[in-house]
Amino acid sequence: MRLEMGHIYIRDIQFAAESKIADGVLYVSEEALKAVVLEDEKLKSVSFDIAKPGESVRITPVKDVIEPRVKVEGRGGQFPGVIAKVDTVGEGKTYALKGMAVVTAGKIVGFQEGIIDMTGPGADYTPFSQTLNLVMVAEPVEGLKQHDYEAAVRFAGFRVAVYVGELARELTPDEVKVYETPTMMEGLKLYPDLPRVAYVQMLQSQGLLHDTYVYGVDAKKILPTILNPTETMDGAIVSGNCVSACDKNPTYVHQNNPVVEDLFAQHGKTLNFVCQIITNENVYLADKMRSSDWTAKICKMLDLDGVIVSQEGFGNPDTDLIMNCKKIEAEGVKTVIITDEYAGRDGKSQSLADADVAANAVVTGGNANEVVILPKLDKVIGTLDYVNKIAGASEDTLRPDGSLEVELQVITGATNETGFLKLSAR
Amino acid sequence: MGKIKVVHYINQFFANIGGEEKADYPAELRKGEFVGPGMALNQAFGDEAEIIATIICGDSYFNENIETTKAQILEWVKELAPDVFIAGPAFNAGRYGVACGTMAAAVKEELGIPALTGMYEENPGADMFKNNVYMIATKNSAAGMRDAVKKIAPLALKLAKGEKIGASCEEGYLPNGVRVNFFEEKRGSERAVDMLIKKLAGKPFVTEYPMPDFDRVEPNPAVKDLAHTKVALVTSGGIVPKGNPDHIESSSASHYGEYDITGVMNLDEATYETAHGGYDPVYANADADRVLPVDVMRDLEKEGVIGELHTKFYTTVGNGTAVASAKAFAAEYAQKLVADGVGAVILTST
Amino acid sequence: MCIVPFFITLAQERNGAMREKYYILTNNPMVAGKLSEDHKVVFMELSFEEILKEARSRIHSGQSLLTHPLSGSVKPNETPYKSLLIGEAKPTTEELAFTLELIETAIAACGKFRAKGDKYAQDFQLIDYTLIKSAVESADMGI
Numbered sequence: 034m035r036l037e038m039g040h041i042y043i044r045d046i047q048f049a050a051e052s053k054i055a056d057g058v059l060y061v062s063e064e065a066l067k068a069v070v071l072e073d074e075k076l077k078s079v080s081f082d083i084a085k086p087g088e089s090v091r092i093t094p095v096k097d098v099i100e101p102r103v104k105v106e107g108r109g110g111q112f113p114g115v116i117a118k119v120d121t122v123g124e125g126k127t128y129a130l131k132g133m134a135v136v137t138a139g140k141i142v143g144f145q146e147g148i149i150d151m152t153g154p155g156a157d158y159t160p161f162s163q164t165l166n167l168v169m170v171a172e173p174v175e176g177l178k179q180h181d182y183e184a185a186v187r188f189a190g191f192r193v194a195v196y197v198g199e200l201a202r203e204l205t206p207d208e209v210k211v212y213e214t215p216t217m218m219e220g221l222k223l224y225p226d227l228p229r230v231a232y233v234q235m236l237q238s239q240g241l242l243h244d245t246y247v248y249g250v251d252a253k254k255i256l257p258t259i260l261n262p263t264e265t266m267d268g269a270i271v272s273g274n275c276v277s278a279c280d281k282n283p284t285y286v287h288q289n290n291p292v293v294e295d296l297f298a299q300h301g302k303t304l305n306f307v308c309q310i311i312t313n314e315n316v317y318l319a320d321k322m323r324s325s326d327w328t329a330k331i332c333k334m335l336d337l338d339g340v341i342v343s344q345e346g347f348g349n350p351d352t353d354l355i356m357n358c359k360k361i362e363a364e365g366v367k368t369v370i371i372t373d374e375y376a377g378r379d380g381k382s383q384s385l386a387d388a389d390v391a392a393n394a395v396v397t398g399g400n401a402n403e404v405v406i407l408p409k410l411d412k413v414i415g416t417l418d419y420v421n422k423i424a425g426a427s428e429d430t431l432r433p434d435g436s437l438e439v440e441l442q443v444i445t446g447a448t449n450e451t452g453f454l455k456l457s458a459r
Numbered sequence: 460m461g462k463i464k465v466v467h468y469i470n471q472f473f474a475n476i477g478g479e480e481k482a483d484y485p486a487e488l489r490k491g492e493f494v495g496p497g498m499a500l501n502q503a504f505g506d507e508a509e510i511i512a513t514i515i516c517g518d519s520y521f522n523e524n525i526e527t528t529k530a531q532i533l534e535w536v537k538e539l540a541p542d543v544f545i546a547g548p549a550f551n552a553g554r555y556g557v558a559c560g561t562m563a564a565a566v567k568e569e570l571g572i573p574a575l576t577g578m579y580e581e582n583p584g585a586d587m588f589k590n591n592v593y594m595i596a597t598k599n600s601a602a603g604m605r606d607a608v609k610k611i612a613p614l615a616l617k618l619a620k621g622e623k624i625g626a627s628c629e630e631g632y633l634p635n636g637v638r639v640n641f642f643e644e645k646r647g648s649e650r651a652v653d654m655l656i657k658k659l660a661g662k663p664f665v666t667e668y669p670m671p672d673f674d675r676v677e678p679n680p681a682v683k684d685l686a687h688t689k690v691a692l693v694t695s696g697g698i699v700p701k702g703n704p705d706h707i708e709s710s711s712a713s714h715y716g717e718y719d720i721t722g723v724m725n726l727d728e729a730t731y732e733t734a735h736g737g738y739d740p741v742y743a744n745a746d747a748d749r750v751l752p753v754d755v756m757r758d759l760e761k762e763g764v765i766g767e768l769h770t771k772f773y774t775t776v777g778n779g780t781a782v783a784s785a786k787a788f789a790a791e792y793a794q795k796l797v798a799d800g801v802g803a804v805i806l807t808s809t
Numbered sequence: 810m811c812i813v814p815f816f817i818t819l820a821q822e823r824n825g826a827m828r829e830k831y832y833i834l835t836n837n838p839m840v841a842g843k844l845s846e847d848h849k850v851v852f853m854e855l856s857f858e859e860i861l862k863e864a865r866s867r868i869h870s871g872q873s874l875l876t877h878p879l880s881g882s883v884k885p886n887e888t889p890y891k892s893l894l895i896g897e898a899k900p901t902t903e904e905l906a907f908t909l910e911l912i913e914t915a916i917a918a919c920g921k922f923r924a925k926g927d928k929y930a931q932d933f934q935l936i937d938y939t940l941i942k943s944a945v946e947s948a949d950m951g952i
């Protein structure tokens with residue numbers, strides 16, 4: 034499967050009467066955006082705002098972050114099974130608006146996550162301090178149940194991203210990258226001497242605010258399976274997952290999966306990037322057994338030499354991670370696992386809820402319990418009311434001078450477990 | 460604002476006094492002097508710091524007179540009041556490593572003066588002290604002196620100035636059980652790909668999170684016929700005959716006790732007590748069966764649930780006792796248990 | 810903590826037995842309210858850590874733990890609510906070793922996170938409810 038990704042660099046976003054992209058500037062009509070969101074009658078109202086890198090702006094509570102893209106050639110459209118109709122995606126041509134993101138914010142439940150600071154020390158810990166953010170805060174109609182509200186906001190975010198992405202359809206990309214995954218036989222012929230490597234991606238799948246969707250299917254319901262890595266570039270995997278802010282994957286991360294990028298960079302040179310394998314992280318122990326057995330089985334059936342395994346979330350996924358690692362290693366397939374740590378505020382507690390000697394090659398996204406002081410910023414998009422209830426914050430989080438004393442846990446993407454950032458620990 | 464004051468501890472070899480034959484050299488304070496590797500350290504400090512005194516001690520002398528020597532050195536250091544204390548580096552010399560670790564930790568913990576040392580990770584002193592005091596990772600011989608000084612000097616200056624200390628791989632110290640965040644050059648996914656390529660090629664790589672070492676013991680299969688099995692009681696709860704005749708220490712036990720309980724149906728206040736210093740002894744002293752359940756075992760014996768209770772029990776104090784010691788005790792008395800026909804052991808702890 | 814190699818599914822020992830009989834152990838009134846009509850619910854008004862210890866006692870006395878005690882990414886103590894599925898059948902030695910480890914680690918993890926007030930009790934109850942509901946759906950589906 035072959036995909037040409039066209040990158041269009043966005044250097045500014047402005048509200049305007051008419052929506053269009055010209056000279057790298059996204060002009061967007063608030064009216065039009067509102068109409069797109071309020072298509073869903075479960076949403077009562079919505080407000081939009083723009084946050085730019087370097088501004089003294091804090092966005093909280095953040096729900097999802099999405100990159101606008103559009104399919105210009107080939108099967109399907111963005112977010113198959115969710116926005117676009119079900120169809121196999123990942124080939125042809127897709128354009129992405131780089132340097133910007135759509136951010137959904139607002140309270141679903143009282144303890145909603147996370148924080149994006151566009152400047153200051155907090156900005157170092159999130160990739161989204163570097164993007165121009167089109168932020169939307171949507172209010173539900175009276176009496177709307179939380180899971181309906183969550184779904185409504187989730188879908189509205191995707192619709193907005195699709196609307197904005199569509200504006201790029203006729204443009205010429207600033208840069209084009211080509212990603213190609215050969216079939217099994219083609220790959221064996223092309224790269225007979227290169228190690229066969231796959232990416233095992235664990236998806237959070239546990240309940241409200243902890244869900245992920247694959248072509249629209251709830252990941253709780255899937256059996257581990259394989260994908261062409263380029264499918265995720267067209268939104269085949271989307272997030273319904275907000276907890277916890279530091280180590281859950283917003284849709285943006287699924288679209289821009291760094292393990293996929295970095296494996297492609299070595300594909301055909303030092304390794305044969307065979308495929309992506311996805312699995313889940315259910316609460317029920319027998320499900321964990323089944324999924325890890327299955328994942329190891331796939332690795333063996335595909336005659337892989339090695340895999341990179343990334344996880345998502347805290348606590349019980351550590352069990353899945355270690356199960357996957359052990360069982361895959363037992364099949365003679367070498368593993369490198371990517372995780373983050375909860376080593377306590379003093380860094381002395383045991384970082385993972387599980388461990389095994391087979392997990393001898395670990396990359397870490399850092400200790401999520403590290404405390405940072407986020408200074409008071411001039412503007413807040415969303416609301417500060419709920420900051421104390423975000424995972425990682427505490428009763429004394431909001432200090433009298435307006436600064437926040439919080440753990441890295443609350444910052445969106447801070448300890449991302451697909452290795453999106455450079456934060457680490459020793 | 461004068462220069463940062465440093466006190467340096469070295470052994471007889473690095474002081475050019477002599478080799479093994481001079482290891483009994485008693486502790487000596489040389490004020491106003493730097494000796495041996497102190498010169499390299501001073502150079503590395505530049506204008507920022509200087510060694511105001513060097514303390515020299517033979518490795519045998521130190522290890523055979525730990526308490527008194529430690530106390531003496533602490534007194535000297537207290538009087539000198541340096542901004543930072545450096546011991547070694549000891550490379551792979553075991554007794555020297557233990558001496559360096561002991562002194563650096565003591566200066567830090569008892570005098571509250573920032574301290575550090577350096578040695579090779581396999582030096583016995585490393586495991587003993589790396590979690591107590593910053594320990595620069597060095598090569599395994601004095602050929603690594605330049606490399607060691609290059610790391611010791613900057614860390615010493617940071618400690619003296621009270622600056623924030625970074626992650627172990629940034630500053631060069633042995634991982635000490637405290638995870639510290641820092642920013643790498645490359646993002647995590649790239650580091651993962653690099654690591655996998657190395658692992659697949661059989662090349663060495665360094666994991667970013669060493670899995671904790673659990674030293675598991677596989678459980679034995681279940682006892683087949685308990686009703687005909689001799690069962691022994693063993694405890695780390697420190698139960699001993701009243702008066703603690705063998706003086707088992709209340710912490711960091713250096714030995715275990717073996718005691719006969721032939722005809723003893725029940726432990727009581729008059730005959731048994733606890734030596735363990737890690738829990739409130741009141742209830743164990745009042746009735747030691749609470750920790751070593753002889754009374755219940757006698758009942759089970761009478762009822763035929765177990766074949767018989769072994770005539771001896773083994774005891775030590777688990778409080779602060781090194782894993783290596785505990786292992787060594789058990790290896791010894793396990794042989795005796797087997798020789799005595801014991802088929803199962805109930806191990807109680809606190 | 811290391812998991813003992815565990816290649817036997819929890820179902821294997823129950824050859825031919827149909828659904829694993831289980832109940833929901835919980836300190837969450839919403840779970841009790843919504844699930845007791847069709848399921849067996851044991852509701853106890855205990856703290857987060859206490860309910861984990863209660864689960865541990867039941868495992869010690871011969872029952873099986875069917876869900877992971879650290880479900881969800883809302884941290885222990887940050888939410889006061891926890892529900893677990895406990896199976897009435899006796900676990901195998903391997904299952905016992907595995908699940909005891911899980912519960913002990915979970916109890917130990919409570920120390921890493923600070924307790925919060927209960928201003929958002931309803932929301933925490935809801936999240937815990939959806940987490941256990943996902944497990945109930947899995948449990949009701951197969952063996």
